[in-house]
Amino acid sequence: MKKGTYPLHDEANFNYQLNRTIMWGGGDLEDIKTIAPLIKTTEDWVREMTALAEGAEAHGRITCAIGYYRMAEFFEADGSPDKIMLYRKSKSLFYEHYRDLFIKTIRREEITYENGKLPVWICLPETEVKDTVIIHGGNDSYMEEFLPVVQRLLSEGIAVYLFDGPGQGGALRESGIYYTYQWEKPVKAILDAYELEDVTLIGLSLGGMLAPRAAAFESRIKRVVAWGIMPNFYDVVLSKVPKELRLLMDQEEKEQVNALIQKKMEADPLVKWAIQHGMFSMNVETPYDYLNRTRDFEMESIGHQITQDFLLMGSSEDHFIPVTLYKRVIDALPHVKSLTYTLYTKSDAAENHCNMGNTALVVDDIIHWIVWAKNK
Structure with missing residues (x-):
């Protein structure tokens, strides 16, 4: 996993997403530096990122091309033909490039949910299973960008079930399953489909609200990680x-x-x-x-029902989420079995949203916390 963030754009969200392209999308810093000054609008973004993607693909730089097509899709207008084309291009390149990994190590499946399908990765360690983790993203994530996180957890003997839920990635783009705040429903579908018990649930960004919500209604979740401070999306x-x-x-x-x-x-x-x-x-x-x-996407009204071990992780300079909201999350959790709160800062290179600049540090901390919570 890469480390660090770069001042690439004066606008905070463009700057974040450019860094995201490098840190989570496999992009190249020098490539991104060439297009950053040209971006003033989302249309500029799509044009320049698509050009980078096509150039990278033509020169056999496939990991870069995957990330560039994905991030070109990111700011393309929802519902447009170009958006689904870019999504499918990035996805097909991804699974072609990592074909051997998805033959030998990770199993891809879909489970029925409402009138569509939720895509799932099943990742089982060859050694003794130390824990079972379910992971999902947030408001605008795709499961494929979490591959390095999955591989790190797997290397520690942790079984991983990663899924795109309603409103996310393939569930939204390919099955037309829209967002629900009742996140216990897709999580229950995963738990039931794979007969899972005693799991750790990890949610990122908006998932920092969705995962606690699911935990309030699902006793098979024993540990919950809110990777982002999100008491109330509104x-x-x-x-x-x-x-x-x-x-x-x-x-x-x-x-x-x-x-x-x-x-x-x-x-x-x-x-x-x-x-x-x-x-x-x-x-x-x-x-x-x-x-x-x-307004419905909140965990405060049901926080008193959460009784699991709880890990809350924040970012000191998150441009999306005011860090002061951490207290509302903590105050909403009077009955948790244990509560751990970590605030990452610039000194950790993890001060940005979802600690993007130092994912390796955060994942290592999650692994250590899981071991502690299971053995305390």
Whole structure:
């Protein structure tokens, strides 16, 4: 796993996603440096990242091409033909490139869920199984970008079940399964399908709310890792908007909210992307409906039902999530068996969202915590 983050763009989210392309997408720093100054809009992003992908593929740099196609897809408009084309291109390259790994080490399956399928990786160590872990992502993740995390856990004798849930990756793109806040339902489907007991559940980013939610309703989960501080998605989404918008939401002024957000979408391409992606993944028609739906994505009202060992991990300079929200998560957990909170900082090279600059450190800490929790 790579380490470090780089100042590549003045806009925080573009900068984060460029670093994500390097750290989690297999991208090359010098490649990314060439396109960063050219990006002002999401359309610029898609154009430049696609060009990088095509060039990398033509020159046989397949790991780079996989990441570039994936990240070109990231900012392409939901529902567009180009988006699904880019998704399928990245995915087909990925599984072709890692073909031997998925013959010898990782089994790919799908389980029936509602009217579609949830894609699952089953990764079983050859040695004694020290623990069983279920992993899922968050608001905009794809299971394929977690391959290094899976391999690290597997190397420690940990069995891993990784899945794209409703609103994520293949479940959304290929089966049209939209987001649900009732995350206990897809987790139950995984537990039932593979007859799992005594598991550790790990959720990243928005998954830092979804995993605790599932744990509140599922006793087969014995340990839960919230890899991201997320007491309430609504409050995170509204953390950087004018108070006027929150007041209008409280007053249920749907038309005014939609008009205000439309103006912001026209002025800011990243706001436009975020709102459009949210509406698509949650299957709603308007910005107001999307914001209203995010109210359901919270763990505070059911936190008292969580009785497992709990690991909460935050980032001191997370540009998405205010770090001060950690206290709300902790205050919502009066009955957990144990509670461990780690805040990663710049000195760890892990201060960014989901500690992207030093994933190896965080995964090692999770492994050590699992051993401690199982043997204490």
